[in-house]
Amino acid sequence: MTIPPDRKFQPSVFPFNARINVPVEERILNNGASLFLMESGTEDIMRMEFVFRAGMIQEHLPLLATSVNMMLTEGTEKYSSEELNTILDYYGIFINQVAEKDNAGLTVYFLNRHLEKVLGIVREILFHPVFPEKELRTLINKRLSWFRINKEKVHHLASEQFFESLFGSHHPYGRQVLERDFGEINSALLRDFHTRFYIPEKMAVIISGRIHEDTVNMFQKYFGELRSQGNYIEDFVGQINGDSTRKKHINKKGALQTALRIGSTAINKRHPDYPGLKILNVVLGGYFGSRLMKNLREDKGYTYGIQSTVSSLDLCGFKVISTEVGKAYTDLAADEIYREVLRLQSEPVPDEEMKVVRQYMSGEMVRMFDGPFAIAESFKAAWEFGLDFSYFKDLMEKVMTITPDEITELARKYYKIEDLYEITAGER
Amino acid sequence: MIKYEKFSLGNGLRVVIHEDKSTPLVAMNILYDAGSKDEDPSYTGLAHLVEHLMYCGSANIPDYDQPLQLAGGENNAFTNNDISNYYLTLPSENIETGFWLESDRMLEPLFTQEKVEIQKNVVIEEFKQRYLNQPYGDVMLLLRPLAYTTHPYRWPTIGSEVSHIEKVVPEIIKRFFDSHYTPGNAILTLTGNIDYQKGYDLSEKWFGPVPGRYSQKRCLPVEPEQTGPRELIVERNVPASSLYKAWHIGSRLGSDYHSMDLLTDILAGGESGRLYNKLVREKNIFSEINAFITSDIDPGLMIINGKLLKGSDIQAAEKSVNELIDELKVKRVPEKELEKVKNKFESSTVLSNTNILNKAMNLSLYELLGDPDLINKEVENYAAVGSNEVMESALRYLDEKNCTTLYYLSAEKK
Numbered sequence: 001m002t003i004p005p006d007r008k009f010q011p012s013v014f015p016f017n018a019r020i021n022v023p024v025e026e027r028i029l030n031n032g033a034s035l036f037l038m039e040s041g042t043e044d045i046m047r048m049e050f051v052f053r054a055g056m057i058q059e060h061l062p063l064l065a066t067s068v069n070m071m072l073t074e075g076t077e078k079y080s081s082e083e084l085n086t087i088l089d090y091y092g093i094f095i096n097q098v099a100e101k102d103n104a105g106l107t108v109y110f111l112n113r114h115l116e117k118v119l120g121i122v123r124e125i126l127f128h129p130v131f132p133e134k135e136l137r138t139l140i141n142k143r144l145s146w147f148r149i150n151k152e153k154v155h156h157l158a159s160e161q162f163f164e165s166l167f168g169s170h171h172p173y174g175r176q177v178l179e180r181d182f183g184e185i186n187s188a189l190l191r192d193f194h195t196r197f198y199i200p201e202k203m204a205v206i207i208s209g210r211i212h213e214d215t216v217n218m219f220q221k222y223f224g225e226l227r228s229q230g231n232y233i234e235d236f237v238g239q240i241n242g243d244s245t246r247k248k249h250i251n252k253k254g255a256l257q258t259a260l261r262i263g264s265t266a267i268n269k270r271h272p273d274y275p276g277l278k279i280l281n282v283v284l285g286g287y288f289g290s291r292l293m294k295n296l297r298e299d300k301g302y303t304y305g306i307q308s309t310v311s312s313l314d315l316c317g318f319k320v321i322s323t324e325v326g327k328a329y330t331d332l333a334a335d336e337i338y339r340e341v342l343r344l345q346s347e348p349v350p351d352e353e354m355k356v357v358r359q360y361m362s363g364e365m366v367r368m369f370d371g372p373f374a375i376a377e378s379f380k381a382a383w384e385f386g387l388d389f390s391y392f393k394d395l396m397e398k399v400m401t402i403t404p405d406e407i408t409e410l411a412r413k414y415y416k417i418e419d420l421y422e423i424t425a426g427e428r
Numbered sequence: 429m430i431k432y433e434k435f436s437l438g439n440g441l442r443v444v445i446h447e448d449k450s451t452p453l454v455a456m457n458i459l460y461d462a463g464s465k466d467e468d469p470s471y472t473g474l475a476h477l478v479e480h481l482m483y484c485g486s487a488n489i490p491d492y493d494q495p496l497q498l499a500g501g502e503n504n505a506f507t508n509n510d511i512s513n514y515y516l517t518l519p520s521e522n523i524e525t526g527f528w529l530e531s532d533r534m535l536e537p538l539f540t541q542e543k544v545e546i547q548k549n550v551v552i553e554e555f556k557q558r559y560l561n562q563p564y565g566d567v568m569l570l571l572r573p574l575a576y577t578t579h580p581y582r583w584p585t586i587g588s589e590v591s592h593i594e595k596v597v598p599e600i601i602k603r604f605f606d607s608h609y610t611p612g613n614a615i616l617t618l619t620g621n622i623d624y625q626k627g628y629d630l631s632e633k634w635f636g637p638v639p640g641r642y643s644q645k646r647c648l649p650v651e652p653e654q655t656g657p658r659e660l661i662v663e664r665n666v667p668a669s670s671l672y673k674a675w676h677i678g679s680r681l682g683s684d685y686h687s688m689d690l691l692t693d694i695l696a697g698g699e700s701g702r703l704y705n706k707l708v709r710e711k712n713i714f715s716e717i718n719a720f721i722t723s724d725i726d727p728g729l730m731i732i733n734g735k736l737l738k739g740s741d742i743q744a745a746e747k748s749v750n751e752l753i754d755e756l757k758v759k760r761v762p763e764k765e766l767e768k769v770k771n772k773f774e775s776s777t778v779l780s781n782t783n784i785l786n787k788a789m790n791l792s793l794y795e796l797l798g799d800p801d802l803i804n805k806e807v808e809n810y811a812a813v814g815s816n817e818v819m820e821s822a823l824r825y826l827d828e829k830n831c832t833t834l835y836y837l838s839a840e841k842k
Contacts (some may be wrong), residue, residue, distance in 0.1 A: 004637050007488040007535075010495045011528050016519035019452060042450045043782045073699070082709065085700035090768040092775025109779055138712055141737050145715040148667030152563045209782075254665065256561040257553070289493050301549030304557050324557050356497045363500025366519055370451050371782055 018365035020392050022375050027216050030224040033203040036379060039211050041372040046112045046209035049376060050126060054104040054197035056172045062181045068190050069099035074135035077128040081135050091117055101173055102314045103384065115212045119222040126198060127226060131187040144182045155324055157250045157425035158259035165248060165421045166265055166318055168241040200226035206380055208372035250425040258330040258426030262337055263320030264419050269312040269385040275398040280410045281310040283349055284340065285321055287360050291340040302329040312385060327426055344411040348404035361399045430803050432791060433624050439640035440612030444791045444800055445627040446619040448784055454620040455517045456526045457788035459796060462608035463510040465580040465648060473587020474604055476507045477551050481601055484543035487536035492529055499525040508585055510725045515785060520621035524630060531634035539601045551593055555586055563666040567836065574660050575674045575729055575832040579651035607644035617792040620784040658832045663839040669736045671745055672834040674729045677721060677825050681797060686810050687817040688721050688730060693769035694761055695719040702752055713740045713748055742835055756822040760815040774807050
């Protein structure tokens with residue numbers, strides 16, 4: 001006779017630990033390029049991420065960094081764009097090209113038995129692109145098409161304005177793309193940018209999965225002797241001049257919803273307060289049970305989703321609360337957002353809620369170190385700022401020990417209402 | 429080789445367990461054999477609304493999310509035409525919390541008046557945000573009722589109109605739940621750091637006592653054969669015109685499912701597909717072009733969609749698409765090209781299997797289709813497709829008489 005389970009009470013919750021102790025092997029190639037190897041997972045696959053300091057921060061014109069990155073697979077010395085893509089697909093290689101505000105590069109995912117093939121193709125792509133005119137025209141047309149479509153989306157309009165307000169319209173972090181910028185891009189500009197910033201000696205590669213035993217040797221063979229063609233230019237260090245106007249509205253006729261972005265610049269990952277700020281962010285709007293979600297979605301139904309994030313860039317960080325709300329709720333939503341920020345500055349977070357946040361973040365940490373993809377992404381997130389996995393150990397330590405009073409302090413220090421920008425896009 | 433064990437409980441619940449000790453987590457996936465195809469045509473969008481309400485409290489657990497967060501867990505769900513699928517991951521130490529949560533809401537979700545009203549609003553905002561307020565967002569709201577005249581696939585999962593959602597009351601929610609969310613209609617899959625024995629014991633402990641209920645028998649109207657081309661022209665405030673062509677194809681378990689899937693990869697897989705090479709790269713007619721099958725369980729659709737570059741004429745663009753379709757009907761696909769798309773499928777399968785959540789979802793879906801071992805067999809099934817089959821499938825389905833075309837025109841001045 002089975003006893004029915006006691007459904008009234010949650011089964012016991014036991015402590016658990018994230019496996020942050022993943023060994024990382026660092027190897028330097030003959031030319032100075034770095035490899036970081038992390039063995040992980042059960043499937044015979046590898047993930048390799050090639051990183052260069054070739055992001056938007058290096059641009060003197062908009063669209064350069066992203067165009068160069070996108071054009072890498074559009075034709076090389078050995079292969080036309082059609083041939084290149086056919087080879088990648090034939091070997092089942094998935095490739096992700098990315099150019100962000102600081103860094104740029106590509107990530108490949110493949111069955112590890114194809115490693116040598118992959119290295120040969122990636123070397124072609126990264127160091128011998130030819131930027132053919134026809135493919136460039138095709139790309140520019142495609143991007144212009146996406147650009148025009150994005151200009152119809154309130155969330156895009158709000159995000160773009162948000163970055164411009166924070167970083168200034170002349171800084172690469174904040175400069176908005178205009179339609180006329182598409183006409184300025186040509187192959188010569190791309191070639192120049194590529195030569196200056198896709199530098200073999202400064203390449204970093206993050207390698208995870210079931211790592212082929214010949215990986216390091218093959219990297220020496222394919223990449224170890226490559227030298228850069230141009231002179232290395234010192235990093236751009238631009239002035240960040242935020243807009244003096246804190247509130248800005250972008251009108252979009254006919255929009256049913258309004259996009260809201262509320263936030264400002266912040267400290268970045270190198271700052272000792274950063275872990276605490278991350279925890280505060282979770283309480284405010286970093287998980288489904290957050291203050292913002294509970295209030296604006298679950299209680300009031302103003303929106304399908306609201307979140308807050310704290311992000312780190314090389315020159316500084318930023319924090320933002322983002323949502324799209326039904327048009328009629330715009331002002332109400334903004335009020336509730338400020339109310340939640342003020343609440344965090346005046347009332348300490350109750351113990352029960354602290355417990356949920358600590359447990360939630362502990363669970364997240366387990367996921368951030370589970371499997372070859374997550375481990376590599378976590379490594380990069382720390383490495384980009386000159387840190388290593390001990391950053392995450394410190395973060396976990398903070399998660400377990402931070403007090404409600406510390407959170408209140410951080411809210412007062414970093415979320416002063418008068419410093420926050422409020423950007424809206426929609427129909428007023 | 430993905431090893432698993434499966435069994436059924438007395439109430440009809442099917443359970444599948446796959447051990448993977450390389451991870452500290454366990455993924456739990458509950459698939460209910462209930463989707464938007466099971467809705468009453470005057471209450472479309474209901475299955476998706478029920479999904480939202482499953483998170484709004486059950487008899488013993490007023491708040492689903494917080495206990496899960498306390499245990500270090502994460503969750504999400506989705507609903508489509510065929511199924512409602514709920515999933516969570518937890519550190520293996522705390523997997524019992526998952527059993528407690530999921531079995532309680534299979535037993536008795538609350539569906540209170542208050543929560544129904546709030547979630548109606550949330551879903552209506554979702555309707556607006558994703559379908560009405562986005563360029564091209566309403567495409568499926570237009571294409572589905574055109575391609576399908578009779579079968580419930582004629583409305584999208586979000587619902588065919590906001591008013592259907594607005595008029596929902598708790599009784600309507602409860603009726604849908606009682607008819608379709610039965611243990612006999614559900615598949616529970618566990619993957620990750622869990623012993624088979626523990627999985628079995630916990631399933632019996634928490635789900636065993638959930639009483640079996642009568643599952644409403646599914647009796648859906650069959651879509652009659654389409655005997656002539658259908659088309660619709662609309663104008664919208666979008667910067668680029670877009671072309672959509674849809675053909676009726678077979679069911680998920682049909683013998684030509686794999687050849688149709690490979691056919692769409694030949695056309696538009698990655699950036700080496702024929703449509704991309706010819707019409708984007710070479711002729712600059714489209715800025716982007718996609719081809720895919722809906723993978724619906726009942727007979728679904730193959731859809732080709734492309735965004736036109738400024739200056740391209742949509743009739744001419746359509747003609748160029750048709751030329752490439754016709755090519756598939758008269759010339760066999762070369763061996764190397766077919767091998768390419770099969771290799772890509774194999775690679776994506778192996779990459780997908782690095783993740784226990786993917787494995788849990790796939791095992792659930794394959795169990796629903798009748799054979800969880802498809803998780804190991806699908807790569808071979810694709811590999812076995814010959815170029816003759818691909819040509820036969822093209823001839824069978826890609827006919828103008830079977831085609832529905834949506835001309836989604838930019839209202840902007842040229």
